[in-house]
Amino acid sequence: MSYEVKGVVALSKGAPVTIETILVPDPGPGEAVVDVQACGVCHTDLHYREGGINDEFPFLLGHEAAGVVSAIGEGVTNVAVGDYVVLNWRAVCGECRACLAGKPWYCFNTHNAAQKMTLADGTELSPALGIGAFVEKTLVHSGQCTKVDPAAPPTAAGLLGCGVMAGVGAAINTGGVTRGNSVAVFGCGGVGDAAIAGSKLAGATTIIAVDIDDRKLEWAKGMGATHTVNSRETDAVARVRELTGGFGVDVAIDAVGHPAVFEQAFYARDLAGTVVLVGVPNPTMEVTLPMIEVFGRGGAIKSSWYGDCLPSRDFPMLIDLYLQGRFDLDAFVSETIGLDAVEAAFEKMHAGEVLRSVVVFDK
Numbered sequence: 082m083s084y085e086v087k088g089v090v091a092l093s094k095g096a097p098v099t100i101e102t103i104l105v106p107d108p109g110p111g112e113a114v115v116d117v118q119a120c121g122v123c124h125t126d127l128h129y130r131e132g133g134i135n136d137e138f139p140f141l142l143g144h145e146a147a148g149v150v151s152a153i154g155e156g157v158t159n160v161a162v163g164d165y166v167v168l169n170w171r172a173v174c175g176e177c178r179a180c181l182a183g184k185p186w187y188c189f190n191t192h193n194a195a196q197k198m199t200l201a202d203g204t205e206l207s208p209a210l211g212i213g214a215f216v217e218k219t220l221v222h223s224g225q226c227t228k229v230d231p232a233a234p235p236t237a238a239g240l241l242g243c244g245v246m247a248g249v250g251a252a253i254n255t256g257g258v259t260r261g262n263s264v265a266v267f268g269c270g271g272v273g274d275a276a277i278a279g280s281k282l283a284g285a286t287t288i289i290a291v292d293i294d295d296r297k298l299e300w301a302k303g304m305g306a307t308h309t310v311n312s313r314e315t316d317a318v319a320r321v322r323e324l325t326g327g328f329g330v331d332v333a334i335d336a337v338g339h340p341a342v343f344e345q346a347f348y349a350r351d352l353a354g355t356v357v358l359v360g361v362p363n364p365t366m367e368v369t370l371p372m373i374e375v376f377g378r379g380g381a382i383k384s385s386w387y388g389d390c391l392p393s394r395d396f397p398m399l400i401d402l403y404l405q406g407r408f409d410l411d412a413f414v415s416e417t418i419g420l421d422a423v424e425a426a427f428e429k430m431h432a433g434e435v436l437r438s439v440v441v442f443d444k
């Protein structure tokens with residue numbers, strides 16, 4: 082048996098997304114079917130649609146979601162029908178060289194559902210980040226379901242599934258931001274603002290938001306930025322240095338994924354500081370840096386895959402902080418929309434009008 086539901090699909094490179102009938106198989110061994118309640122629109126969905134991730138069209142988009150487990154396959158023990166979960170794209174395997182080395186947040190062989198969801202004509206879909214959640218029901222590996230406190234509404238909880246976790250983790254896990262640090266975040270969308278909120282949570286005392294859009298900078302202040310820089314009008318590197326006694330920041334985070342921005346982050350950090358790349362570059366982008374600067378500045382240049390998070394450890398912790406009023410997930414939700422408005426949400430994201438549009442399924 083399979084379920085027939087509606088979902089948002091990118092059929093071909095660059096084409097507007099469409100709503101299609103999706104066939105979701107009954108869960109097999111180790112799999113679960115989740116009734117999606119809310120799913121945020123992340124810039125990575127747009128990267129998929131533009132062919133910037135890979136060419137495995139058609140994609141079932143959406144990957145930042147919360148919902149309720151509605152069926153489980155054989156051998157599933159970590160979740161039961163009725164459990165409220167946030168979906169993750171890091172179901173760690175426990176067996177790869179990263180897991181065996183005690184660093185499961187780098188897991189090189191994460192689990193996804195073995196079966197494929199398909200279009201009505203049987204065409205197999207590539208689910209975005211192994212999830213695919215702009216759909217009423219989705220099939221995932223049970224390890225992709227992380228149970229959280231149902232007191233947190235799905236519009237807020239779902240955001241932990243990608244962008245907010247990526248940003249918070251880029252600051253705290255990858256960048257190691259701690260009390261008294263100075264941080265600069267380049268690009269203040271959902272991911273960058275989460276890096277700002279995460280830096281505040283970790284006790285950073287100088288948090289500089291850099292963007293080319295004044296609206297974004299205004300929102301960034303609400304997330305905890307102590308200073309803002311419009312890098313279209315001001316030399317961002319010079320201004321960051323000025324704001325940090327001439328030295329640069331301890332941690333500089335590129336939450337755009339663009340060579341010019343990466344260079345700014347590289348030069349805006351202090352000696353022995355850390356540069357974190359959490360924005361996703363496209364496959365054609367290149368950076369050229371004087372090697373003496375790479376050596377002479379010391380410190381570290383790190384990529385942050387999914388904020389180096391461990392969903393089982395980090396999602397419930399952030400939900401607890403949210404429920405205690407210490408981490409404002411609701412502030413990331415600019416609007417709730419129906420499935421039919423994802424294409425419009427991409428345009429709003431592109432125009433800088435939203436932090437997160439969140440698809441909800443009672444609309």
Ligand SMILES: NC(=O)c1ccc[n+]([C@@H]2O[C@H](COP(=O)([O-])OP(=O)(O)OC[C@H]3O[C@@H](n4cnc5c(N)ncnc54)[C@H](O)[C@@H]3O)[C@@H](O)[C@H]2O)c1
Pocket residue numbers: 123124125128243244247267268269270271272273291292293294297312336337338339341342358359360361362385386387388430431433435436
């Ligand atoms: N590493 C990961 O695991 C991970 C996870 C989720 C998203 N991402 C990536 O993070 C990036 C940001 O995602 P998002 O959802 O926040 O996107 P978004 O579109 O909401 O935000 C991007 C922000 O960057 C700003 N910006 C654009 N060009 C700029 C420039 N030259 N200088 C300064 N600011 C600039 C925009 O004004 C906007 O505020 C994307 O590349 C996305 O694919 C990475």
Ligand SMILES: [Zn+2]
Pocket residue numbers: 173174175176177178179180181185187188189190191
């Ligand atoms: Zn592993």
Ligand SMILES: [Zn+2]
Pocket residue numbers: 123124125126144145243244
């Ligand atoms: Zn994402």
